[in-house]
Amino acid sequence: MRPIHIAASALLALAISPASAQVKDGHGNALRVGLPAKPAADYDGGTISAGRPAKCVLDGDAPQVCTFYPRNRDGSFAIDVAGLAYYADKVSPSEIIVDYDNGARMVPQGSFTRSKRDPACWVQGSDRKICVY
Structure with missing residues (x-):
C-alpha cells in the first residue's frame, strides 16, 4: 500500500506544479x-524572431534582465522575465x-496603451505597465 501512496503523491505534485512559462516556439x-x-x-x-537581452520593468517591480523577442514584423513582441512569458500583439501604433x-x-x-511619458512602456490604468529597454 505504501508504494501506491508515494506514486499517488508524486502524480499529485506533478499535477499541481505549473509547466515552464518561458517564451516558446510553436x-x-x-x-x-x-x-x-x-x-x-x-x-x-x-x-x-531571435531573442536579445533587454531590461524590463513590470508594474512596480524593480528593473530586471529579460529577453526580448520581436514578433510578427509589426511591432508585436514577447518577453521572458525570470521565466515568466508575456506575448504582446500590436493592434495599432498606440495599443x-x-x-x-x-x-x-x-x-x-x-489592452495596454503606449505611455506618452516613456515610449518604451505600455500601460493599463494607473498601476499596470510593461516597459522594455
Whole structure:
C-alpha cells in the first residue's frame, strides 16, 4: 500500500506544479537569447524572431534582465522575465493586447496603451505597465 501512496503523491505534485512559462516556439520548445535562429512560429500563434537581452520593468517591480523577442514584423513582441512569458500583439501604433503564459494556459491581460511619458512602456490604468529597454 505504501508504494501506491508515494506514486499517488508524486502524480499529485506533478499535477499541481505549473509547466515552464518561458517564451516558446510553436512546438513548445523554450527559447533563449539568439533563438530562434530564423523567424519561426511561436507558442501564441505568431511569428517570433531571435531573442536579445533587454531590461524590463513590470508594474512596480524593480528593473530586471529579460529577453526580448520581436514578433510578427509589426511591432508585436514577447518577453521572458525570470521565466515568466508575456506575448504582446500590436493592434495599432498606440495599443497592444497582452497574454501571459502561466505554464498551463494563456491568460489574457487585456489592452495596454503606449505611455506618452516613456515610449518604451505600455500601460493599463494607473498601476499596470510593461516597459522594455
